[in-house]
Amino acid sequence: MSVWGGNSMDYSYLTISPENKEREKQVFLDISQCIEDQTSWYFDAGAGAGKTFALIQTIKLIISKNQKSLLRHRQKILCITYTNAAANEVKERLGTSTVVDVSTIHDCVWKLIASHQKPLVEVHLKKLISESEKLKDSINSESWAERYRSLPKNDQIQINEIMEKKRDVYYRHKQDSADDFRLAFKDVHTNFPDLLRSVANFKKIIDAIFKIRQYEEAILKINEKDRKHVKVKYDSRFNYDRLEKMRISHDTLLEYTQILIAENDLLKQIFCDQYPYVLVDEYQDTNPLVISSISSVDEYAKRISHTFLVGYYGDVKQNIYEDGVGNQLHALHKNLVRVEKLFNRRSSPEIISCANKIRNDGLIQESIYEVFPESNVNFYNIPVDRQAFIAKHIDKWGITMENKLHCMELTNERVAEQSGFSEIYNFYKNSPWYRTGRRFEYLREHVLSLDENKLGVVQKLIFRILDFRYKSKLDTTMLLDIFQERYIKDINIVALRSLVKKIQNISGNTLKEYITNIFNVYKSGDEKYDKCIEYVIAEEEINSYNALKLFVLNQLYNSLEEESASEEEQDSNINEVDGFFSISLSVFDLWYSFVSDIYPGKIVYHTYHGTKGREFDNVILFMAAGFGRKSGYFSNLLKVLSSGDNENETGTDLESARNLFYVAVTRATKNLSIIYSNEIEDQNPVKDVFGDIKTSLELGQ
DNA sequence: GAGGGGATTCTTTTT
DNA sequence: GAATCCCCTC
Numbered sequence: 192m193s194v195w196g197g198n199s200m201d202y203s204y205l206t207i208s209p210e211n212k213e214r215e216k217q218v219f220l221d222i223s224q225c226i227e228d229q230t231s232w233y234f235d236a237g238a239g240a241g242k243t244f245a246l247i248q249t250i251k252l253i254i255s256k257n258q259k260s261l262l263r264h265r266q267k268i269l270c271i272t273y274t275n276a277a278a279n280e281v282k283e284r285l286g287t288s289t290v291v292d293v294s295t296i297h298d299c300v301w302k303l304i305a306s307h308q309k310p311l312v313e314v315h316l317k318k319l320i321s322e323s324e325k326l327k328d329s330i331n332s333e334s335w336a337e338r339y340r341s342l343p344k345n346d347q348i349q350i351n352e353i354m355e356k357k358r359d360v361y362y363r364h365k366q367d368s369a370d371d372f373r374l375a376f377k378d379v380h381t382n383f384p385d386l387l388r389s390v391a392n393f394k395k396i397i398d399a400i401f402k403i404r405q406y407e408e409a410i411l412k413i414n415e416k417d418r419k420h421v422k423v424k425y426d427s428r429f430n431y432d433r434l435e436k437m438r439i440s441h442d443t444l445l446e447y448t449q450i451l452i453a454e455n456d457l458l459k460q461i462f463c464d465q466y467p468y469v470l471v472d473e474y475q476d477t478n479p480l481v482i483s484s485i486s487s488v489d490e491y492a493k494r495i496s497h498t499f500l501v502g503y504y505g506d507v508k509q510n511i512y513e514d515g516v517g518n519q520l521h522a523l524h525k526n527l528v529r530v531e532k533l534f535n536r537r538s539s540p541e542i543i544s545c546a547n548k549i550r551n552d553g554l555i556q557e558s559i560y561e562v563f564p565e566s567n568v569n570f571y572n573i574p575v576d577r578q579a580f581i582a583k584h585i586d587k588w589g590i591t592m593e594n595k596l597h598c599m600e601l602t603n604e605r606v607a608e609q610s611g612f613s614e615i616y617n618f619y620k621n622s623p624w625y626r627t628g629r630r631f632e633y634l635r636e637h638v639l640s641l642d643e644n645k646l647g648v649v650q651k652l653i654f655r656i657l658d659f660r661y662k663s664k665l666d667t668t669m670l671l672d673i674f675q676e677r678y679i680k681d682i683n684i685v686a687l688r689s690l691v692k693k694i695q696n697i698s699g700n701t702l703k704e705y706i707t708n709i710f711n712v713y714k715s716g717d718e719k720y721d722k723c724i725e726y727v728i729a730e731e732e733i734n735s736y737n738a739l740k741l742f743v744l745n746q747l748y749n750s751l752e753e754e755s756a757s758e759e760e761q762d763s764n765i766n767e768v769d770g771f772f773s774i775s776l777s778v779f780d781l782w783y784s785f786v787s788d789i790y791p792g793k794i795v796y797h798t799y800h801g802t803k804g805r806e807f808d809n810v811i812l813f814m815a816a817g818f819g820r821k822s823g824y825f826s827n828l829l830k831v832l833s834s835g836d837n838e839n840e841t842g843t844d845l846e847s848a849r850n851l852f853y854v855a856v857t858r859a860t861k862n863l864s865i866i867y868s869n870e871i872e873d874q875n876p877v878k879d880v881f882g883d884i885k886t887s888l889e890l891g892q
Numbered sequence: 893g894a895g896g897g898g899a900t901t902c903t904t905t906t907t
Numbered sequence: 908g909a910a911t912c913c914c915c916t917c
Contacts, residue, residue: 274906297907369898389897427907441907476906512905602903631902800904819903820910851904 200808200860202536205560211534215559221530222249226256226500231489232528233474233503233520237556238546238857239537239806243277246270246472246504247285253468254290261290261467269466271296273476277804281472292466296481297441300448301425303462310455311423314447316413319434323406326399335392336399338385346383353379354397355404361397366627405435423447430632442478442514449480452487459491467498474503475510475517482516486524503527508550508853511800518841534559537806538860539566546857548880549849551837567862570881573888575813575868577609581794583888588809588862596794597807599855601818603635606796612782618771619650622747641788649746652730653702657783659727660705663694678722690719702779703772707736736772743768799855810859816869824848829871833879 207215222245225232236242253268254261261267270293272278281293292299304311330336339347354361357376364375369390373380380387387393412420423437425444432440439447452458469485471477485501492499503520510517521527535543535556540563547555567588571580581596590596600606607616619625619638637647646654662668670679673694679687693712699705713724713734725731733739748764784791799812816826821844828835828848840846856863871877874884 295907391898430907444907478907514906604903635904798904803905820901821903824903847904 199806200564202560205563207559208561211559215532215534218530218532218534219245219248222502223252225502225528225530226253229498229500230528231501231524231526232530233505234530234532235506235554236504236532237506237535237550237554238509238854239535239543240532240556241534241536242504242506242532243281243284243472245532246470246502247281249470249502250285250288250291254288257468258290264464266290266465266467267292268468268470269299270294270470270472271299272472277472296477297425297427297444300481300484301444303458304448304451305425307451307455307458308422310451311447312413312421314450315423315434315437315439316410318443318447319406319410319413322434323403323410326403326406330396330399335389335395338388338392339396342383342386350379350383350386351400354400358401365394366629402435409435409437445478445480445484449484452484456491459488460495462488463492463497463499467500469499469501471501471503472505473509474505474520475507476505476512476515478514479516479519479523482520482523489524501527508552508554508850509803511803511847511850511854513847533557536560538857539563539568541566541568542856542859542861542863545863545880546853548833549853549856551833551835551840551849553837564861567864568859568881569864569885570877571864571866571885571888572871573866573868573886575815575866577813579888580864580866581811584809584811584862584864585793590793590809592793594808595790596809596811597802597858598794598796598811598813599799599802599858600796600813601799601815603639603798605813606798607639607785609796610781610785612778612785614774614778615771615782618767618774619647619747622767624747624749639786641786643786646786647746649743652728652742653779654783654786655727655729656702656706656709657779658787660697661780661783663691663697673727674723675726678719678726682719686719690717690723693717693720694723699776701773701776703736703769705776706739706772710735740765740768740772743771799851802858803854805858806860807858808860809862810855810864812855812863812865814865814867816867818848825852825867826869826872828852829867829877830873832876834876 222232222234226249234242234245236245250268250270268291270281270291272281272293272295275295278293278295285291285293294302331340339350342350360375364372367375372390373387376387409420420437423439426438426440429438429440432438432443434443452462471485474482489499489501501524503524507518507520516523531554533554533556536559538546538558540558543556543558545568581598584590584596588594588596598609600609604613604616604620607613616638620631620634625631625634625637633647636645637650640646643651643654659673662673682690697705697708697712699708709724712720714721730742733742744764748768781791783789814825816823818824824844825848828845831845835845835849840849856865865881871884877884
């Protein structure tokens with residue numbers, strides 16, 4: 192069913208009644224009718240209904256009816272998805288086609304607008320002006336800028352000049368404690384003691400002043416047609432704009448697109464000429480700016496009587512990201528025909544029934560199958576003892592390597608801990624680059640991303656070493672997976688055998704030992720071996736364990752060249768890095784398996800959010816009253832679990848908790864256990880959904 | 893004892 | 908960036 196492959200039950204032997212087959216066909220006929228009538232539509236279906244299947248079916252239908260005309264007019268069907276993973280899945284399931292473009296929203300709109308730099312730069316210029324105005328307004332009105340505001344103009348100018356001169360000093364000491372920071376700006380502190388009473392506010396002011404200046408310089412340069420300011424670039428690697436450098440990030444790209452399309456008939460023309468059919472996957476997660484862009488193209492196409500059809504596919508109750516359009520689709524794109532699918536092709540009737548009660552918008556699913564295998568659904572309210580709880584389920588559900596147990600946790604930190612590599616996760620978490628540098632938001636991606644390229648610099652290097660170690664031990668590894676082509680082209684069997692043996696002989700119980708052993712053989716006469724190691728490490732200056740340690744120290748502690756770091760501090764940093772490399776290799780193996788998406792055991796851990804789109808036979812949900820800073824996140828939901836008012840929940844924490852819970856519950860196909868350890872104020876709503884609440888570990892039927 | 897400020901801690905996910 | 912706790916000052 193999914194790109195992540197197997198580990199799910201075999202549906203092929205389940206039977207579907209002729210009546211249900213007919214009804215399922217009718218849903219698709221509804222979509223065909225929309226295409227026939229030239230009316231755009233949205234397809235709403237709950238979890239497990241086969242949305243992606245329907246989307247692909249639709250594409251195939253459009254192709255079968257219009258391929259010739261599309262080819263003749265050099266037109267294509269556009270399918271936009273929210274993630275790269277989803278785009279790849281659609282491509283894979285659809286097969287290659289010359290009349291379909293499948294891409295993420297960002298790729299697609301950037302392709303559209305990147306070649307229209309003239310209007311793009313104009314929009315960018317307006318943005319720079321409005322952003323610098325906004326900053327000036329804040330300095331004139333926000334309470335954090337009051338102490339600056341109340342100074343005489345001359346003093347303000349003086350401060351601006353001092354800070355401009357000491358720009359590098361400012362950035363060097365920005366992360367210091369308040370006392371150290373005041374010390375670094377002694378002169379400002381003595382002359383303007385009030386201003387530095389709150390260091391945090393002072394930093395806010397200075398940041399704003401610097402930004403205003405940068406923006407104003409950029410505005411001048413754009414007007415002067417400076418060589419570096421004639422083009423706007425979209426940089427998908429960064430999550431924030433650098434407007435003064437003409438670089439924008441994800442959200443601003445969508446913002447500019449919306450403005451450009453709204454203001455520019457030529458772009459609308461190009462869009463609807465090129466793509467008369469647009470299909471949007473997971474519309475509930477799509478940014479409202481994208482919906483209004485598409486909608487304005489639609490209106491334009493109608494005005495000039497062009498064919499332009501849009502089909503949205505999604506489920507409002509699976510909207511778990513804040514900037515998604517959710518149930519506001521119809522407000523932004525008018526006159527859409529609703530097509531609904533009420534069948535579920537994934538889960539047991541028991542699970543479907545719980546899910547129906549959790550979603551409170553009236554969409555009630557039923558199983559498409561006549562008979563479904565045995566299913567267990569239980570809600571436990573007991574103190575959480577993960578080991579005991581999991582052990583019971585392994586017995587009860589017959590968990591094996593082939594029939595895995597999938598545990599869902601709320602946080603990544605827990606997932607790392609349960610997966611057995613919290614030592615590694617915590618090392619990064621506590622390192623100055625992430626902790627003192629306040630870069631917590633990078634931690635997940637840098638440590639846990641399944642995409643090697645998104646890992647942090649240190650993490651990527653360690654990944655490469657572990658990957659090399661893993662593959663060099665595997666009989667099925669292809670030579671080219673570990674050796675670079677040009678170094679093995681002219682190698683004979685004897686030399687190759689010796690090289691492989693040398694590599695397989697590298698041993699160690701810790702990374703420290705393993706890496707030390709790598710370099711023990713390095714530069715001792717075997718050039719092929721040296722090249723191979725250089726290929727793995729790919730960092731020139733690293734040619735010993737100590738050099739590696741220094742590299743990590745520079746990357747994560749970068750305190751070596753700082754005059755402020757005392758010798759003891761440096762020693763303790765070195766010890767910490769040394770301790771990190773002394774963690775057992777078996778722990779690193781667990782991390783390696785995790786980020787390689789290899790599941791070496793019977794149990795797999797996920798976050799609730801991370802399982803979107805997937806399905807598992809056996810699921811345990813670990814649940815608690817609070818989530819993040821919100822202490823009543825789930826406990827409030829449980830109070831109204833089966834009775835909440837859909838209308839009044841819009842935009843509330845209750846809605847987001849409900850959607851997240853809905854997504855988590857509907858991942859399960861056969862067996863689902865939920866364990867909630869806090870007190871339940873009112874048991875009735877929970878009983879309504881899950882039946883009796885179990886208060887002991889005994890797994891009743 | 894009120895309130896200002898500082899230090900500390902923290903959720904998820906995608907582009 | 909915001910919630911929360913703690914400390915300091917008035």
